[in-house]
Amino acid sequence: MNLQEIVDDIASAMKPRLGEGKIADYIPELARIDAKQFGLAVTTVDGETFTAGDASVPFSIQSISKVFMLTLALGKAGESIWSRVGREPSGSAFNSIVQLEHEHGIPRNPFINAGAIVITDMVLAGHAPREAIGEFLRFMRYLADDDSITIDEKVARSEQKTGYRNVALANFMHAFGNLHHAAELVLGVYFHQCALAMSCVQLSHAGLYLANRGTNPLTGFSVVSEKRARRINALMLTCGHYDGSGDFAYRVGLPGKSGVGGGILAIAPGKASIAVWSPGLNKVGNSALGSEALEMLTQRTGWSVFGH
Ligand code: GLN
Numbered sequence: 001m002n003l004q005e006i007v008d009d010i011a012s013a014m015k016p017r018l019g020e021g022k023i024a025d026y027i028p029e030l031a032r033i034d035a036k037q038f039g040l041a042v043t044t045v046d047g048e049t050f051t052a053g054d055a056s057v058p059f060s061i062q063s064i065s066k067v068f069m070l071t072l073a074l075g076k077a078g079e080s081i082w083s084r085v086g087r088e089p090s091g092s093a094f095n096s097i098v099q100l101e102h103e104h105g106i107p108r109n110p111f112i113n114a115g116a117i118v119i120t121d122m123v124l125a126g127h128a129p130r131e132a133i134g135e136f137l138r139f140m141r142y143l144a145d146d147d148s149i150t151i152d153e154k155v156a157r158s159e160q161k162t163g164y165r166n167v168a169l170a171n172f173m174h175a176f177g178n179l180h181h182a183a184e185l186v187l188g189v190y191f192h193q194c195a196l197a198m199s200c201v202q203l204s205h206a207g208l209y210l211a212n213r214g215t216n217p218l219t220g221f222s223v224v225s226e227k228r229a230r231r232i233n234a235l236m237l238t239c240g241h242y243d244g245s246g247d248f249a250y251r252v253g254l255p256g257k258s259g260v261g262g263g264i265l266a267i268a269p270g271k272a273s274i275a276v277w278s279p280g281l282n283k284v285g286n287s288a289l290g291s292e293a294l295e296m297l298t299q300r301t302g303w304s305v306f307g308h
Contacts, residue, residue, distance in 0.1 A: 001301060003042055003044070003048075003050040003301075004050050006050075006297065006300045006301065007040050007042055007050045007051065007052040007297075008052050009296075009300075010040060010052065010293050010296050010297060010300075011038060011040060011052035011053040013296065014038045014053070014278070014289050014292070014293060015038075017289060018035070018036040018037070018038055018278070018289070019035045019036045019280060020280050020288050020289055021035075021262075021278070021279075021280020021281045021282055021287070021288030021289065022280060022281055023035050023262075023279050023280060023281070024062075024260035024261070024262075024279075024281060024285070026162065027155065027158055027159050027162060027163075027260070028158050028161075028162060029152075029154050029155045029157075029158035029159075030060060030155065030158075030260065030261060030279075033059075033261075033262075033279050034279075035279050035280050037053075037054045037057065037059075037277070037278060037279060038053045038054060038276075038277070038278040038289055038293070039051075039052070039053045039054035039055040039056070039057055039059075039199065039200040039275075039276065039277045039278075040052045040053055040055055040200060040274075040275070040276045040277075040293055040297075041055040041199070041200035041201045041203070041204040041274070041275050041276075042204065042272050042273075042274045042297070043201075043204040043205055043208055043218075043272060043273050043274075044271065044272045045208070045211055045212045045217050045270065045271060045272065046217065047217055047218050049201060049204065049205070051200065051201060054200075054277070055199060055200040055201050055275075056199045056200075056201055057199055057277075058197035058198055058199045058202075059197065059198070059199070059261050059262065059263055059277050059279070060152060060155050060194070060195060060196070060197060060259070060261035060263075061194070061196050061197070061198050061203065061259050061261060061263055062194045062259030062260045062261040062263070063094065063111065063113075063116070063194065063257065063258060063259040063260065064203065064257050064258070064259040064261075064263050064264075064265050065136075065193040065194055065196055065259070066110060066111050066115075066116040066119070066257065067111075067207075067210075067232065067236065067240075067257045067265065068136070068139060068140060068143070068193075068206070069110075069116065069119050069120055069123055069136065069193055070110045070111075070116075070119055070232065070235070071139075071223070071224060071228075071232060072123050072135070072136065072139060073110075073119045073122045073123050074224070074228060074232075075224070076122065076123065076125070077122055081110075081119070081122060084106065084118050084122070084178055085106065085107050085108075085109065085110050085115045085118050085119065086103075086106060086107065086108045086109055086115070087109055087235060087238075087239075088108050088109060088238075088239075089108070089109065089238050089239050089245050089246075090107075090108040090109060090112050090239070090242065090243070091243055092112075092242070092243055093242060093243060093284070093285070094111075094112050094113055094242045094260075094285055095112075095113045095165045095166070095169070096112070096114075097114075097165070097168060097169055097172060100114055100169070100172055100173065100176075101172075104176055105172065105173045105175065105176020105177070105178040106176075106178060107173070108239075109235065109238075109239040110235065110239075111235065111236075111239045111240055111242075111257065112239070112242065113165070113166055113169055114169045114172075114173060116190065117166065117169060117170050117173065117179070117186055117187070117190055118173060118178060118179065120132075120186050120189050120190045120193065121179050121180055121181055121186045123135070123136070123189070124181050124185065124186060124189055125180065125181075129185050129188045129189050132189045133151070133188075133189055133192045133193070136189075136192075136193050136196075137149070137150075137151060137196070140196060140198070140206060142221065143205070143206040143207075143208075143209065143216065143221075143223065144198070144202045144203070144205040144206040145205060145216070145218060145219045146202050146205065149196065149197070149198055149202060150196075150197060151192050151195050151196050151197070152195045152196075152197045153195070155194075155195035155197075156191045156192045156194075156195035159191045159194065159195065160187070160188070160191050163187065163191060166187055166190065166191075167183060167184075167187065170183035170186055170187055171183050194259075198263075200263075200275040200276060200277050201275070202275075203263065203265055203275035204265075204272075204273045204274060204275040205218060205273070206265075206273075207265045207267060207273035207274075207275065208273045209221075209223035209224060209229060210229050210232060210233055210236075210255070210267045210269075210273065211267050211268060211269055211270065211271060211272055211273045212229075212270075213226040213229055214226050214228060214229040230269075232255075233255040233267055233269060233305075234255070235255075236255035236256055236257050236267065237249055237254070237255040237256075237305065240255060240256045240257040240258065241256060241257075241258050241284070241286050242258075242284055242285060242286070243284045244258075244282070244284035244285075244286050244291075248286070248291060251291065251294075251295045252266065252291065252294045252295050252298050253298055253303075253304035253305060253306050254266045254267060254268055254274075254294070254298060254303060254304065254305060255267045255269075255305065256294065258285070258286040258287060258290070258291075260281065260285055261277075261279065262277050262278050262279035262280065262281065262287040262290060263275065263276070263277045263287065263290070264276050264277075264286065264287055264290045264291065264294060266294050268298075268301075268303040268305075269305060271301075271303050272303070274294065274297065276290040276293050276294055277290060278290050278293070
């Protein structure tokens with residue numbers, strides 16, 4: 001299988017379609033991005049990286065950060081986290097508030113905003129917000145083995161000014177006793193984790209531990225146990241694309257996590273960690289061309305968690 005040829009073919013197929021979808025303009029700083037960009041990076045478990053298009057351009061990882069914060073929270077509190085957040089697909093939008101009241105402030109899963117805010121609250125325990133942000137940034141640099149990764153302060157501030165829904169979600173959970181720190185402190189960390197800027201290449205490196213039984217094959221760093229890697233992948237498959245998770249599983253067949261910056265991290269266990277980026281989003285808030293590119297990739301490679 002010639003992976004370089006496959007990623008090149010995908011990038012050429014996407015070229016005439018650049019700009020499709022709708023940019024996330026509810027975060028003003030994200031609305032300024034050039035929609036006509038597309039990047040793809042595939043890093044295999046034997047350490048080779050194949051790239052096409054804008055694979056080295058940093059973008060706002062947004063909700064993809066939720067996978068890594070979940071990893072940190074599991075490291076700190078283990079399975080006890082599941083008393084404060086569920087493990088079921090939500091069937092609603094990433095920023096929905098409706099389910100929360102019915103379910104007494106316990107979010108459906110760690111990948112919708114409410115669930116991610118609870119996870120961030122856990123990571124914040126015992127720290128000042130700036131220390132938690134520092135811990136997250138160091139963790140990402142360690143995972144990707146790249147100290148040049150930074151947080152885009154403009155994006156963080158932009159969301160801080162306009163994140164009314166997230167403020168509502170956090171306060172609502174506070175009322176149910178499921179937030180232990182002040183909403184503004186937790187959200188300060190949450191907006192900064194979302195504002196992390198990474199390229200497809202860096203992201204594909206950072207995700208490798210999930211493709212390789214918990215250990216990054218590039219660095220040899222053991223990040224999580226094999227069982228935990230499997231479980232994080234299970235959550236990504238069932239909940240990683242919000243209300244589009246079923247469709248993503250059907251079309252792509254791999255665990256994946258999307259962000260409103262237009263990025264998607266997908267994991268082919270035992271094979272590769274894949275990052276794709278194109279800013280235009282589909283109706284459920286996942287990268288339009290990114291999802292299609294991954295569908296093409298799995299068709300060409302035969303990668304799937306549902307058979308071979
Ligand atoms: N920072 C974004 C928000 O909270 C993340 C959402 C996303 O990427 N789906 O709205």
